[in-house]
Amino acid sequence: xxxxxxxxxxxxxxxxxxxxxxxxxxxxxxxxxxxxxxxxxxxxxxxxxxxxxxxxxxxxxxxxxxxxxxxxxxxxxxxxxxxxxxxxxxxxxxxxxxxxxxxxxxxxxxxxxxxxxxxxxxxxxxxxxxxxxxxxxxxxxxxxxxxxxxxxxxxxxxxxxxxxxxxxxxxxxxxxxxxxxxxxxxxxxxxxxxxxxxxxxxxxxxxxxxxxxxxxxxxxxxxxxxxxxxxxxxxxxxxxxxxxxxxxxxxxxxxxxxxxxxxxxxxxxxxxxxxxxxxxxxxxxxxxxxxxxxxxxxxxxxxxxxxxxxxxxxxxxxxxxxxxxxxxxxxxxxxxxxxxxxxxxxxxxxxxxxxxxxxxxx
Numbered sequence: 001x002x003x004x005x006x007x008x009x010x011x012x013x014x015x016x017x018x019x020x021x022x023x024x025x026x027x028x029x030x031x032x033x034x035x036x037x038x039x040x041x042x043x044x045x046x047x048x049x050x051x052x053x054x055x056x057x058x059x060x061x062x063x064x065x066x067x068x069x070x071x072x073x074x075x076x077x078x079x080x081x082x083x084x085x086x087x088x089x090x091x092x093x094x095x096x097x098x099x100x101x102x103x104x105x106x107x108x109x110x111x112x113x114x115x116x117x118x119x120x121x122x123x124x125x126x127x128x129x130x131x132x133x134x135x136x137x138x139x140x141x142x143x144x145x146x147x148x149x150x151x152x153x154x155x156x157x158x159x160x161x162x163x164x165x166x167x168x169x170x171x172x173x174x175x176x177x178x179x180x181x182x183x184x185x186x187x188x189x190x191x192x193x194x195x196x197x198x199x200x201x202x203x204x205x206x207x208x209x210x211x212x213x214x215x216x217x218x219x220x221x222x223x224x225x226x227x228x229x230x231x232x233x234x235x236x237x238x239x240x241x242x243x244x245x246x247x248x249x250x251x252x253x254x255x256x257x258x259x260x261x262x263x264x265x266x267x268x269x270x271x272x273x274x275x276x277x278x279x280x281x282x283x284x285x286x287x288x289x290x291x292x293x294x295x296x297x298x299x300x301x302x303x304x305x306x307x308x309x310x311x312x313x314x315x316x317x318x319x320x321x322x323x324x325x326x327x328x329x330x331x332x333x334x335x336x337x338x339x340x341x342x343x344x345x346x347x348x349x350x351x352x353x354x355x356x357x358x359x360x361x362x
């Protein structure tokens with residue numbers, strides 16, 4: 001009889017709590033709408049920046065008509081030409097700062113180095129070089145002057161800003177929804193005497209807590225999945241290993257959600273009212289939002305602040321998710337396991353504290 005009642009109560013609490021989450025505007029705004037605003041803002045900003053094609057140019061003294069060749073390249077208006085030494089431009093190409101490199105080597109030899117990971121930019125560069133060569137050949141007094149074009153390819157998978165920011169925004173969504181949703185939900189139930197009426201009936205506290213937790217977990221998890229779907233559809237976001245990378249992201253997201261829910265139970269336990277919970281929640285959420293490498297790298301911060309940032313639970317989550325989605329690492333790689341181990345340690349600490357301060361009382 002207890003088993004039947006327990007599972008029936010668990011199902012009832014789950015459904016009721018899930019419906020309540022759908023009606024909670026603050027939870028939807030902080031955990032879903034706000035991250036979408038960030039994705040749209042930084043996604044379009046990144047897309048605008050990627051419209052300009054930058055090309056490196058190396059000019060040797062022995063190349064004929066070099067000044068005219070350079071001028072005609074600039075006149076195409078298809079890309080920005082940056083002149084530097086070959087070693088400098090090779091470093092810029094590897095870093096993704098330029099899309100290709102043009103070398104005017106000797107006499108009429110032109111060597112173009114393109115990136116296979118950027119087919120659109122590569123095609124534009126090669127076509128522009130051919131057009132310049134044909135134009136100079138036709139307009140030159142020496143119609144028998146033939147340019148020799150050689151192409152060589154490299155594969156450099158340039159990291160887009162969306163690849164950096166999306167894992168951070170997923171972490172922010174999980175953290176903010178877990179803390180705010182958990183804390184304010186229980187405080188609201190207590191303030192409105194719902195708990196008092198609830199436990200006047202033969203109700204299982206375990207079924208109540210599990211039902212609330214499962215409903216909140218499912219709701220928050222689908223919010224995060226929706227964020228990834230929007231980034232994929234609108235901005236073409238995709239993990240480095242595509243489907244495999246996506247499936248490896250899921251366990252990290254589930255672990256992060258479990259850990260952050262523990263932090264939410266702590267806030268619900270120590271705060272006596274919604275007014276008291278609000279500043280505590282904001283400090284926990286937005287301090288990590290700013291310091292945990294959510295939307296910008298922490299390399300410009302002072303060294304001591306970087307060390308603090310690297311032990312924050314949101315930082316460990318963001319770093320693990322980026323290692324898998326952006327860098328293509330496996331869940332079993334040493335770097336990912338290290339970040340997940342620290343995150344798990346935080347989770348154990350949170351639930352130990354929550355077990356002491358969180359009580360289902362009215």
